[in-house]
Structures are given as structure tokens and as C-alpha cells.
Amino acid sequence: MRQRDDAPPPAVARPAAAAARPDAPGVPLPRTPRRGSLRVGVVLALVAAWVLAAVVLHLVQGTADVGLRDLLALVTGDAVDQAAAVVVESRVPRLLAAVLVGTALGASGTAMQAVARNPLASPDTTAVNAGAYLALTLASAFGTTLAPLAGVGVAFVGGIAAAALVIGLSSGRSVSVVRLVLAGSVVTMGLASITSVVMLLLPWEVQGMFAWGAGSLSQNGSATVVRVLPVVAAGVVALLLLARRLDVLQLGDDAARSLGMRVGATRVVVVVVAVLLAASAVAVTGPIGFVGLCAPLLVRLAARRVRQLTRHRVLILASAATGVALVLTADVLLRAVFGSVAGVTVPTGVVTSALGAVFLIVLARRLRSGDTGEALAGMRAGTALGRRAPWLVLTLAGAALLAALVAAVLLGDRALLLGDVDLWLRGAASVRLEIILDSRVPRVLAALLAGACLALAGALVQAVTRNPLADPGVLGVSSAAGLGAVVTIVAVPAAGFAMLFGGALLGAAVAAVVLLGGTRGGDQVRTVLVGVGIGAFSSALTTLLLVRSDPWNQNKAMTWLAGSTYGATWVQQLPMVVVLVLAAAVLVRTSRDLDVLQLDDLTPRVLGVAVPRARLVHVALAIVLTAAATASIGVVAFVGLVAPHAARLLIGKRHALLLPLTVLLGATLVVVADLVGRATIAPAQLPAGLVTSLIGTPYFLWLLWRIRTDR
Template structure:
């Protein structure tokens, strides 16, 4: 596959008047929607100023105080919505063009996550910067993230799934760092959680006055570069033949796109998916409005579409929950939900995947003999036992092996008994959660035939997290079993949505990844919406749970994971040969008499049950379902009979080790295990992605 963003096929020439009429109708329609939304936007607010007062202000008959309310409170929010929509849409349009990939955007290239991390890091360490200084910090954070993602994805043109996977991995690592700072520096970063979802609240017009000239200048420069962007978008060889310096144009365009995204982040926080949805929608209209493929037309129309999208989202959220409540709801949550729906619909319809391939590690160590495999399995098991013992002994209070032996025999004192009663359930919970996620990841990778898939990237973990957070926030007195049931239900619903949507393209791996990314983004936005609506000033409880923490776990919390493993492992072992066959292709298992849909459904149900139980037990833990199966295949080959037990041991060891690090490094304070696994797993994932670039 060369590109997922190719110019539309040459169509029969329509009369110039008809073509201009279509473009004029599109621009007129967008302007009409934008003006109508702006009028409604100005009538919404917490003060007593209504639509009649605003109209009176326009025609010179306003009541006293109306002008102050409109100019000082409502107009800044409206102008911020326009500016953010324009900046993000221009950024996304440019990134899509230079990567020739319709999925490129400030979100999928981790620009927003990098800029957000930079801003939070500055705030956490008590550094106060002016707006332009903050913009510079955000610019370098976003530029570093975008550069890394583009390098790992081969410039973006090698496939949408690769671009999204690289961007998602980088964003998850940066989100983990950001969440760590929010938890460790709660006072210094208070209020940045809601801002981190994209909030249009403004303190006067200073921010708009600062960044509006910057956005205008960048737009003018991009329009001047329009012809060169057209040629680069068509192909590097074609552009070079016409005298265009492709490298210079690409570097300049990336820097301008990141600058636009950084300005939007500083002004309103990371407003999600505007940079993806608005320009992609405009590009999809190019088949009926052919002149849209020219950047001198595309860029202004995309900017207008982005402004309309952000205004509409802000109007909608205030109409649904009221202006007072809407002050606590980030507008970026609504745009992210819109964008997730758009991405899922787009991934269902676009043919963006070639033939799926087996995991890169599938061909390694295929000749490992039975005796060597048993020795390796014993070594891994001993390492796991060692980590479990270390996790039991180490922490804020250090124990000795003698203390452990006394506790086992019932001869320990009250202090040792108290420590063990609190610590042992945490260690066992980490092991069970890691084993569950590793098994789920191995199954999902084989069924989807995507070596980089895992429960988190496919949206299953996000669905489970959303289900649990619904209960935590709406029913604060709920018990563990209600939370566990909600997590399981959320995982089932998310998995059903992902795989039912991907069925249209025969479960093509790229489609699965993109749809899963959309579900993950949508559930993340819904979680943020619940937190900000129900308890915006105490987000730490949900942040800790969403980061995968074993804190406060008791033996009761282990039951769902233990039951899930006891139920699913016999099924997986029985279907181990089927699991190998479905990872090859569609035809081979059918020729051997396997009922592929039924087998795939049974395997995916096992993966969903394991994921839901793990999330219910310890919260959201990232990358274990990716790292452990890959490492297992690298050690023992691709046969599921060997991969499953090794992956389970490695997964349990990884989470237990992450929990130990989180409890020990900054004791008596603690880092959630999920943050540590994200920070450890992301480099491994990026290395896998880099290794498979060819």
C-alpha cells in the first residue's frame, strides 16, 4: 500500500460554473452554520443576559451591563472557539498532506499529548510563564512528539494503522508522565485535569489577541506554500522533478503545523480530534467539489470547518447540560466524542489494509526443543517467584525472609501481620492482572492477525474502565462487586462495538486498530466527562484507578480475576491449535474444518472476560497485553501451547515488578502500577514498531 490519502480519480470535466457553484455552496453553508452557531453561542451563559439583550446590543438598545457581559465573558469564549478550530484544522490538514495519510492529525501524531506534557511539567515545578513563553514550551513538546511518531511510522505514508499505533504509543507514554505529574504535584497542577481535555474558558481577550496574529501569519505562509504542498502531496518524485525541495517543504510544514497546535493547546488545552475530523471531512468532499484538493482552497475551507465544529460542540454541550454545569465540562470532551464517532465510521468504510501478517516474532526460535522449553519455562517461573517474594518483602516497610516464614507459620508479630495482610493481596492482584492481560493480548494478536494489537489499543480496556468509572462516580457507595460487574459489561460493549464494526471489512487488522483507537478515545472522553460533571475537584481518586493501582486491594478483589483465569484458561488450552490456525489466514482453518466465526467469537469472549476482570481488579494497565505475548514469542516461537503459559508468567512478573517499583521508588508516596508499565512498555513497543518498518 502506498498511501491512504490519494488524489481522487480523474472525473469527467464538469462545467466551470458548476464546479464553482459547488465550492460556493459549501463555503456559504459553512459560513451560515458558523454564523448561526455564533449567534446562539453569544446568547448562552450564566448571567441573566438573554437573546433579546444580545440583539438589543447589536441594534443599539441594550440594557445596562449587557455589553460588559458579552464583551468580557461571552465574546472571548466564542473567539477562542473560532481560533482553536482554525488552528487545529489547519494543523491537521498540513500533517495529512505531508504524510499523505488521512489519519494524520495533532492527536494521532501525539502533538497534543507532547504539548500538554510540556505545559504540565512547567506548572508542576512551579515555573510561571507568559502566554508566548508557554506557547514556546508547548511547541517544543509537540514538535518532539510529532518527529518521533513520523520517524517510527515511516513518514506516515506506509499505512494508517502504523501511524495511529506509533502515535497512540507515544501519546500513552506522555499521558502516563502527565498523569504522574498530576498525581505527585496535585496542588501545583490543580485544575489542569479539566484543562487537559480542552476548555474554552478565557480570562478576557488577552489570549485571543496574543495568538490570533500568529495563526493569521501561519495561514498566510501556508497559502504561499500551497502549490509546493500540492506537489509534495502528489508524490516526492513528482515534486522533485518540478524543482521542489521536498525535505525543506516537509520540515517547514511540520514546524508550522506543530506551532498551530501548540498555540491551540496553550489557549484552550488539547481539544481532541478537531484536527483530524474537520480536514478529513473536507477531503472526503473533494470527489464532489474537485477544487478542494488544491491547498489554496483546502486550507481556508478546512479552517472554516474546524471553527464550525468547535462552536457547534460548545453550543451543544451548554444546551444539553446548562451553562452553569458546562463551565465544568471541557469542550474538548465533546469534540473527541464527535471525532471518535467519525473515525469509527471512516475506518468501517475505507479500504485501508492490505493482507494482514503474522507477528514479527512468530518466526523466531521455532526449533526450540521440548527439553529446552521446559528448562526455559522453569527459569521464567523461578524469576516470577523471585519477583513475587521481592514484592512481598519490599515497600515502605521492609521485611526479611524470616518475617515471611514467621507469618506463614502464624508466629509473626502484629506489625508484620499488618504489613503482610495489606501487601500480599496487592502482590497477588498484580500477578493475576498481568497474567490476565497477557493472555488476552496473545489471543487478540492472533485473532486480529496484528502483532501490535492489545486490549488497550483495541478499546476493550477503555470500555472496562468507563463501566467501572460510571459506578465509582455515580454510585460513590457502591461495593467492589458492582464495580467489577460494570467493568465487565463495559469491556463486553466495547469489544462488541469494535468487532461488529470491523466485520464489514472481514476483521482486517488495520480497520480493527483504527476502530479500536476510536473506541479508546471515545471512552476516555466519556470518563473525563463523568469526572468533571460529578467531582471535578477530586479527580485523584479516578486518576489513580485509571492508572492501574493495586492500592487498598484485599483478597476479595482477587476473586473476579481468579474466576476469569480458571474459566478461560481451559477454553484457551482446548482451542490452542485453533488459535494458531486463525492467526494464519481465513482459508487455512476453513479447509481444516474449523468454523472460523464461531472459533473467533469464543476466543474473543475469553479475551474480553480476562480484560474486564483485570480492569475490575486493579484498574487500567497499559501495554502488558502487548509486551508479554511478544516477548513470549521471541523466546519460545509462535505455538500457542507454549506462548500462553510463558506470556502469562511474563505478564504477571511485569505488573508485579511495576507495582514494586511504584511502591518503593518514592516511598512513602506511590506511583500506580499502570503508569510504570506504560513507561516501561512504551519503549519496547516503539522498538517493535521501528524494527518492523521494512
Template sequence: MTTTGTPRDTDPVLATGRGAAASPVEDLGSAAGRGPGQGGVPGRGRLSVTGVTGVFLVVIVLGLLLASVHLTQGTAAVGAGDLWRWATGGEALDQTAAVLVASRVPRLLAGIMVGVALGFAGALLQSVARNPLASPDTLAVNAGAYLTIVAFSVFGVAVPFYLQGTIAFAGGLAAAVLVLGLSRGGADGPSRLILAGSAITLALHSLVTMLLVLFEQETQGLFAWGAGSIVQSGSRTLTLALPVLLVGLAAALAITHRMDLLALGDDAATVLGVSVRRTRVASILVSVLLAALAVTIAGPIGFVGLAAPLIARLVARRVPGLGRHALLLPFAALVGIVVVLGADVFLRVVVPSAQTTAVPTGVVTSVIGAALLVWFARRMPDSGPGLDNATGHLGRPRSTTTYAAALALLVLTLVGAGVGAVLLGDRLILLGDVANWLGDVSGREVTLEMGRRVPRVLAALLAGAALALAGTIVQAVCRNPLAEPGLLGVTSGAGFGAVAAILLVPGVGLWPMSAAAVAGAIVVTALVFALAHRHGLSSTRLVLIGVGMQAGVMALISLLILVTRPWEVNLALTWLAGSTYGRSMEQTIPVAVVLLVVIPLAVLLRRELDIVALDEDTPRILGIPLDRARLLLLGAAALLTAGAVVATGVVAFVGLVAPHAARALVGARHSRVIPVAILLGAILVSGADTLGRWALAPVQVPAGVGTALLGTPYFIYLLWRSRGRDT
């Protein structure tokens, strides 16, 4: 029996807002157990018992097969027959094999518990946000939980399991509330939710990286754990976690009926006696509890909470009745088990057995989740709610006097920032010492210090200028004031190229490393551009695919580090945190060359940038080949980003903050935005680097951490100010 609903009766997973009638992916519109055009409570129509039973059996059998293979994998020659005889009370295993069994079984059980917890958590978050991309990863729950655990580890105090879980819960809840608040609980669409979650995650990871770099001894081993590892030493942790898991699952199942009614829309649910606010709060609390439990067991295993429920809802589209939350949540949990165990089995097939305990399972699940995110973004329609904003970010026109005054003030500020950067550090250098150094009459100590400090100052200034110009170009091409090279995957691509050159070719020279960074940036940019292009280039698709690409590439960077040179994690972390430590004058040459080439090009194309930033139609009317112009401009942004990565490593948020602040100061015309943004970017990175070298001297905080700490509040402000707009 099917009831007739209002136009608001759409799949809560795929609607872009509360009660929205349109799904961003049409063929997923019935994933809640209804046929196309049907309304009513999700799943309260016809129920295919045969279909539901069949898909459950298929997933269960697949899970059992994976579990059987999983138990046979390891470093010791213990096969399936040996395990079967041991399990049935037959031939006893020797002591060594018994120890291995004691480690294999807990690893398997950890995978099962994590899959169940994240499957439930992701399904609940997708339903409460009515957004197919809501998950513990995209809502920064995992990042918040990870940060709090690392922060407590710094003190070197052994934290009991339940206290550790409580800490992780508090951190994850705070991050989720912030992201949901910035995206109005997901009502502003999947794009804004992903962008907000990615930016908050990026900021939290910057803090984690800073702690890992500054407290290397206290946080040893947490880098690999931070990628999500189900390796267990014994079953004590799992025994303690089981009661919490059962309580969380029971609480989730207890609200399934209310979640079905909530899918009708807030007004309809209220009429039917459901407290919308209480239901949402309960759902978020339960999902964060389960996600924090998974982090406590195995670290933040990436994207299982996105992939499992999304796959479950895809299946539910084909099986009437499976969309009922009482069935959907357990089914998502079973899919979660398959995802985690499948990823772990695959990992131990392709990675040498001696390294299977060092390489985390979360690397594979992150790549799977990133691929799903890209797939979903490619299926989004070319129009509709998204991130396109032709007018909202252009800034008000400013007079020539205002522009000249702003430019002069920024030039003076840049000079002051440069002088301060030279003078301040772990020791104070006087202006007289600088004058003596310039005259080549300084003492040995000053000469050595200036030889170390000046290249760092130049690297920060040039990298900041390059990132700001790259961000200006990216925001114009995407017509989105919240886009930046880091969130489009360009920065991570350049970082992957540079890190790969450093780790795979010991003692690699500057120019080969620069070439690797450029290649990585260009390959990722080309992939993002090609995948986002479908009957035209939607900026919403571009951003979502970029975020997915960034997540996948960062997972590959972690894999590369842990497989090749796990004993030099701190070296790679310093690079990924955006540090100017140990820079030489030679390392500033690539970014200087790129700036000398791209700045004139950007000035020459300033009119095209103005027009491309308007809309899709105006450039074509004026005879500008839009896709060709976008490709050229994004290629220039990739070169700038790669040059900056060579100079300072991975620095975030500069490409977001500097162009936006420039438009606020001098208006939207790129003839004015370009120089102002370049000056702001140089000031921002140089200032962050100087504070990092001076504030906690002799401890040095990477410049990328400083820009993240400065840029995140500004980004939050931008998101909060634009809540509720069609952006």
C-alpha cells in the same frame, strides 16, 4: 483543462503511502479536486467557481448561526436581544451581565481561533503524510504539548504565554517526529500511523496521569483542561495568541503551491523544482506550531484536527477545484470553527448550565472524531496494506530444551518478584518478619503492613497474568503482534464500567463493580467486532475501529468524572493509572475466577489459536468456523481484561509486551506461548508495582505508569524494526 498523470497521481489524503496508487476508500479518491482517473496537480484541473463559492457560503452561514446561538448560552439571563442592543450601542447592560459578556465573547473567539488553527494543522499533516488519518491527535502532537505544559506546572512557576507556547511546541514536535519516523512519514499506511500515534499518546498520557496524581495541588484543574476547554477568563490570552496564529496561517498559505506539487509524488515534485524535504519540514513545523497554539489556548481539544480536514476533503470530492490547498486549507479552517462551536453549543444544551464551565468542549469533539475514525475504518477494503501479518510475528521454532529452560527461569523470576514485592515498599520487611506473619506470631505493625501489602502483590500478579493472556488471544485473533486489549478499546470499556459504578453508586460493592466492568468490556468488544465485520473480519479494520472506540470511551470517562464528582478527580485518576493502592483480598477474587475459567479454555483451544493466527483461508479449509472462534476468543479476552481492571485499574502495554516476548523466547505455538506469556505478564506488573512503591517511597507511582514506561520503548523498537514491511 485536465492533464494526464501517472498512476501515482492519487489523492495525497487517501493514499496509503508515498505515491501509492490505491486509495483505502475508493469514493474519496478525487478529494483533491480531480475526477476519478484524472491526474495532474491536485485542483489544477477545472475549477467550479459556483460550487466553491456555494460551499464556502454554506459553511460561513452555519458558523454564524452557531456563533449567534453560542453567545446566548450561559448561566445568566442575557438573551440575543440584550446582546444586540449592547453591541449596537443601545441600552447598556448591568455590571453582572457585562462581566458575562466579557466571558462569553472570549469563549466564542477562543473556539474560532482553535477551529482555525486545528483545521489548518490537520489539513497540512494529512497532505504531508499522504494519509487521511494524520492529525495532531493521531500524531501525538496534542499529547506531547499537554505533557510538557503539565510538567512545567509541577514546579508551581507562572510561565508567560509565549514561553508556554514554546514549551508546548517543543513537546508536540518531538512526539510528531517520533510517530512519523516509526510510520515512515505515513508511507506504511493509516493503520500503522494510527497504531504508532495511539501507543505514543497512551504512554504520554500515562506520564501526565502520574504527574496529576503525584502533584495534585500543583496541577489542580489541569485534568479538565486536558480534555480541551475553550472557557476563557478575559481576552488577554487570545490577544497574545492572535499574532502567532496569523503568522502560522500566512506560512501555511505560502507553501500551498508546493503542497499541490508534492501531491504528485516525490520524484515528480523534485523534477518540477520543489524541495521535497524542505516542504515536508516546513509543513510539519507550521502544523505543529498551530496545534501547539491551540493547546496553549484551550488545552488539547481532541480530533478537531482530524474531523475538520477529513470533512473538508469529503466535500472537495464533490466540488471540482476545492482540493487546491489554497482553497482547501481555509475551507478546513471554517469547518473546524463549525466543529468546535457546534460541539460547545451541543454541550451547553445537554449539560446543566451550572456545569458548562467545568465540562470541556473536547469531550464532544473527541466523540465526533472517534465516530469519524470508525466510519473511515468501516469503509476500508478487506484487503490491501494494513496490519495483517501472518508470518512476521510468529517467532522462530524453539527446542523443547529451550522451552523448559525458559519456563524454569521465568518461574524462578516470578518467585523472586513475588518475594521482592512482599519485602519492598515504603518500609523494608525482613524474611523473618514474613515467617512470623505466616506463623501468626508477628507484631502488630508487621501484621498491619502485611495485611496491606499482600493483597496488592496478589492483585498485581493476577492482573498481569490476565492481561498477558488477553493480549495473547487478541494478537492471535488480529494476526497482529502490535495489538493489545488497550488499543482495541477493551480496557477502556472495562474502565468505563468500573468508574461508572464507583462514581454513580457510592459505596458500591465488589461484585456489582466487577459486573459493570465486565459489561463495559463485553459491550465495547461486541461493538468493535460488529463494526469491523463486513463480508468477513479484516484485522486492519478491527484495530482501527478499536482505536477509535478507545478514544471515544476515554472521552466519555472524562465527561462522567467531571459531571458527577469533579471534586474526586484524583480518585478516578488513580484508578485509570492502574494502581494497586488500597486493594483488598476480596478484589483479587474476580480476576482469579476468570483466570481459572479462561486458562483451561485457552489451553483447550491452543490449536485453534495457532490456526486463526495464520490467515483467513486455512481455518476455513480445516473446518474451523472462523468468525465464531474469533467471537469466543475475544469474549474471553474481554473477561480477562475486565477482571484485571477490577484488580488494578487500567494497566497498559502488558498485553502487548508479554505475548510478543513469549513468542521470541519459545516460538509461536500457543501451547508454549500461553504459559510463558502468563508468567511474563505477572512478572512485569508485579515488578512495575514494586518499583512504584519502593523507588520514590513514600510517594507511590501507579503500576500502570510503570508498565507504560517499560512497554513504550519495546513497542517503539517493534515498530522501528518492522518499518517498511507490508504489516
């Protein structure tokens, strides 16, 4: 997790510790007067009071009438038997789980931020939680019943493997503050796709894992927590013993080595301990999101006024206590809003994930990665054939799409012949053929149109933002559109497709406003990281709605989230057709504007292009395209990333040629993804959105590696 020493916000390595910024997180400080110790005591007392208040509120909430007087009586040994049984048997296990998880994640996040010198590092943003959850899901899918400590071991293997992948992808001489987190976030998306595939293929073996995967404090007694508690305690003690080394590490690698510290070994040990703590939390409650990000950041905010809090011996303890307070407060809020009975069924991780996503967005908007908008213009584009005969490339791409369409219509759970299709077109097919083709052909058409819409939207966003990492799925626009659709489904169960499209359009528009309104300055990686935060926030709210809805609405809504063409009808294709025709009419006249917009801000103004208006028009087109595709087949990521880049590599950067090829390639990608999902494991099926995620995740990571500013 090494990053360049001149990257903000870590302290720059200097010959002496006194040269470091005195207020930098984790920098060892000279002796401070008694006033500093008093301030630390006040802060710790406030955190302790927060924890105590949360504990009391947590214990008195429930269906049984247990109040403060009963708690005092229980503490003094005078409790009524019934009240004591209610507290001990139902509420204390949940409380203990919250304490264990909050402590583990708070301490783990502090360690990761210290070793990476990165305020955005956490078990969530480095894919540790996702890897641990995938490992536990696979164990459950294969019918393995795990004891608590065995579950910790399995989760640790998955977490450490994910962490190693992220670190390997982010390593090098030039690693910016947000690049490691961006790689971790995309790896998380890929691992989540694999987890979803397992759940869809083996639904009975992993029954109940969906809600648990959002982070649930529900416990069947205290046995699991008691057995895992020694592991968490040992991890926290190990971090406290390493606290002085973490302080020195904030001075920079060179300064730490000059003081005799083995930097590499220290990093490895701290990462292993941090992953072990996060794996312990996941094994007990599932992945409760972003506690490891929020808890240390709240303490670091206080450290701006109380500099002694930057010492890691204090910071680790304060972050662990703050993590406990956050988890308990989130659980109290859930039960206060949804009631004592319904609130228990809602995963606590939904609240912490939403809160952490907001933290991620705010922090990403303030940080700079150093990646400016020239990367898109500077990337290699165009083959020799594409430059000499671009129309031949377009013809070949059209032929490939036609072949994919024919294969998609003929193949599936039942293979057909071209003659069967001819009979169906002439209305002379048998009942069996009519049933098959009446459901299959609309699905193929939906995949074609959705792929075209998403690919075109990605190309437009990449051009106007000059960001090669831009994609409606990666930027959170598709997730927000999916949230809008799910809200419509849950709020109005009998809603028609027009209302569904309106909800998706509203969600996508809000996401675009947040994304583009808060990422001015051309920082590409920062823009994508804000989009990841938008996607996480949308996913948290979507999970909340799914868990709270009735089973019919839940199954219907999950169709949108997986990006499936199942149930597609002819009527649902109409908005995509209209939007594509409208976009074509606009882009015929503005393709030259896009050619200069992708260069810089000055050139289009010199050539007379109204930059603000051009950006508004093309971003609006991208929003409508994304909403139409999402309303039709659900959330599909990476199509808008892969298709434009493939087209650019084949035919060059002239949008008059680039956009048609992008549409053809995007349509082909989703049609093939839908075919693979329908045919490879028939009669079972995989949603097209999951297949494109499995394809797009490695491509995105390769692209992130490729556009590094300094290798």
C-alpha cells in the same frame, strides 16, 4: 512524513497533472465553469451561516438574561450597560478562545493531511497535541509561570519533538496510510502516561491541569487570546502562501520534483507551521481533541461534489471556519445539556474528542494498510534452549515470578524480612507488621492475577486475529472496561465489586463487538487503529464522568484509570481466580486449535476446526479476562502485548507451552511494575498501569517498525 506513492488514498505520481484522479483531495484542477465557483460560494456561505448561528447561540447562553435583542443593541451601540458587561467580560473571551482554537486546529489539520497525503493525519493523531501538553505540564510542575507567547514557545518545542519522533518512526520507503497515525497514537499514549506520572508526583504544582488537559475554553479575560492571535494569523497566512505547493504535492513526490518543487523543504516548512498553529491552540485552551481531524474531513466530504474545494487555498480557509463552528457547537451542546453553570466546568474537548474518535473509527474501517494476517505466523519464534528444553524455560520463568513475589512482599515504603512474613503467616506479628502486610500482600496478589489475566487475553486475541499488534489495552478493550467501571461507580456510589465487574464486562464486550465487527479482512494495522479510536472515545466519556462527579467518586474512579493496586482486597481477587481456572480448563482442550488458527483461515477448516465457534470462544475468554483484571486494578495497557511476544521469542508458537509461559511473564511484569511504582519513590507511589505503559510504548513502536511489509 513521506509515504509510498502507490498507497491509497493519495494520488499516484504520473508524468502529467492530467493523469491524476480529478476528484482526489488537493489535486490541481483545470479551469472550471462559473457553476463551480457558485457551488464553492454556496458551501462557504453555509459554513459561514453555521459559524454565525453558533456564535449567536454561544453568546446568548449563560446565567444572565441576554437575548438576541440585547446582542443587536450591543452591535448598534445601544446596549444596556449590565448586558454589555456580561457579554464582554464573561462570554466574549470564551468565544474568542473558541474562534482562535478552531481556526488554528482546522488549518493545522488540513496542512498535516496535505503534507502526509493522509486523511487521518492531525495534531492529535501525530502526537503534536500530546507533546505540547506534556511540555506545558512540565513547565507548570517546575513552578514556571509562562506569559502567553512563552507558553506558545514551550508548547511548540514539545509538539515539534513529538512530531519528529513520530515521523522518524514512520519513515522509510513503505509507509502506509495508517501507519504514521498508528505510531502517533501510540506515542500519544506514552506521552500521556508521562504526563500522568508528573501529575501524580506533583499534584499541587499542576493543580487544575486534569480538566484543562481535556481542552477547556474557560478564560480569565481576553489578554491571552489577543496576544496569541497574531501567531495564529501569521500561521494561517503562511499556509495560504504555501497552498499552491500543497496542491502540487498531491501529485506525488516525483511529479512535484519534475515541476521544480523542493519537496523536502516544503514538507519541513509546512510541518513547522502546522505544529506552531497546534501549539498555539494548546497554550490557550489545552488540547481540544480531534478538531484538526474532523474539520478538514467535513470539508473534503463536500469536495466530492464541489471539486474546487480541493484547492488548498480554499480548503484551508473552509477547514479553519469549520473548526470554529465545531468548537462553538460543541461548547453550545455542553451548556445545553448540563446547564449554563455546570456546562462551563466541563471541558469542551470531551465532546470534540468523542466526535473525532467516531470519525477515526469510521475512516480506519474503510482504509487498508496492506498488513495482512501472515505477519504473526512469519515472525521469528523460539530459542535453541526453548526448543530443546521448554520445561526448563518454564521453570526459570516460574522462579523469576517467585523472586518477584518475594521482593514485592518485602520491599515498599517499609522494608521487611522473611521472618516478619513468617510471623504474619503464623498470626504472631506486631500491629505495625499486620497493617503493612494486610495491605501489601493483597496488592501483590492482585498484580499477579491481573498480569496473568491480561497476558493470557493478549495471547488469545493475537492468535485468533493473527495480529501481532493486538493487546486489550491498545485495542481499547481495557479502556472500555474502565469506562464501564467508572459508569458504575458514578451511577451507584455504593456499588459492590460484583456490580463493578459487571460494568467492566459490559464495556469490554461492547468494545469487542465494535472492534471485531468492523475490521474484517485481516488488516492488522487497521484493526489496531479502530481500537485506538475506541480507546479515545472511552477516555473522552470517562473524562466527562470524572469532571461531573463529586470529589470522592472522582478520586475513586481515577484509581481504576491509572491501573493501581491500591486498596486491593481479598474479595476482589476471586473473579480473576475463577476466570483463570475456567480459561485453563478450556484452553487445555483448544490449544491445538489456536496453533492452526494463527496460520490462516484455510488450514483450520481443512483440519476440521470450526473457525467461527473457536474465535467466539477465545474472544469471549479474552473479554472476561480483561474485565476481571480491569475491575480489580483498573486500566493497564501493553501487558497483553509484551508478555505473549516475549514468550513466543523464548519458547516458540505451540500454545500448549506458549500460554503457560505468557501467564508467568505477564504476572511477573505487573508484579515488578507494581513494586517499582511502590518502592522507587516511596512514600509516593506510581500506579502499575503507568509503569507498564512506559515499558510497553517503546516496545510497541519497535514492533510496529519490525513488521513493516517492505523495508
